[in-house]
Amino acid sequence: MKGRAPKTGYTRDEFGPAWADTDHNGCDTRNDILARDLANETFKPGTNNCVVAEGTLADKYTGTTINFVRGQDTSSDVQIDHIVPLSDAWQKGAQQLTADRRKEFANDPLNLMAADGPTNSAKGDKDAATWLPPNRAFRCEYVARQTAVKAKYQLWVTRAERDAIAGILTGCR
Numbered sequence: 495m496k497g498r499a500p501k502t503g504y505t506r507d508e509f510g511p512a513w514a515d516t517d518h519n520g521c522d523t524r525n526d527i528l529a530r531d532l533a534n535e536t537f538k539p540g541t542n543n544c545v546v547a548e549g550t551l552a553d554k555y556t557g558t559t560i561n562f563v564r565g566q567d568t569s570s571d572v573q574i575d576h577i578v579p580l581s582d583a584w585q586k587g588a589q590q591l592t593a594d595r596r597k598e599f600a601n602d603p604l605n606l607m608a609a610d611g612p613t614n615s616a617k618g619d620k621d622a623a624t625w626l627p628p629n630r631a632f633r634c635e636y637v638a639r640q641t642a643v644k645a646k647y648q649l650w651v652t653r654a655e656r657d658a659i660a661g662i663l664t665g666c667r
Contacts, residue, residue, distance in 0.1 A: 510597030531608035557629035581619035623654035634666035
């Protein structure tokens, strides 16, 4: 547990190119997560089942169902969320990680989840002390995953964040 470090030096680029193919399966991370998290997904023809064209998301943040359709005006309806936001990670130890380790962090499936776009945008780079999913039924899993990700990458939490996480986890089964 420590205080939040300054955001000095943080840019998205510090975590490598967005949606790299870190597992070397020929598909970028965004499409890997869409394929994992959507039901009834279909793929764009000619992409070796990499580019998700459509699917249905049972959104954990809101508890609603969202129909995903790839397109300029619709793709942002479902976004890929970093459960531990990159900026938050930077301020809590990721600035001390190697560039390769930060790229791994940014593309780690444990830290990624398809989510309702507007809700993900509202979350921004907030931690558990300042934002929790509106769907209360998902809060235990959410803070457990945040904790697991922070432990895996040896990131710290602030006192307020620790207290918020502890408050949620004490009510979990």
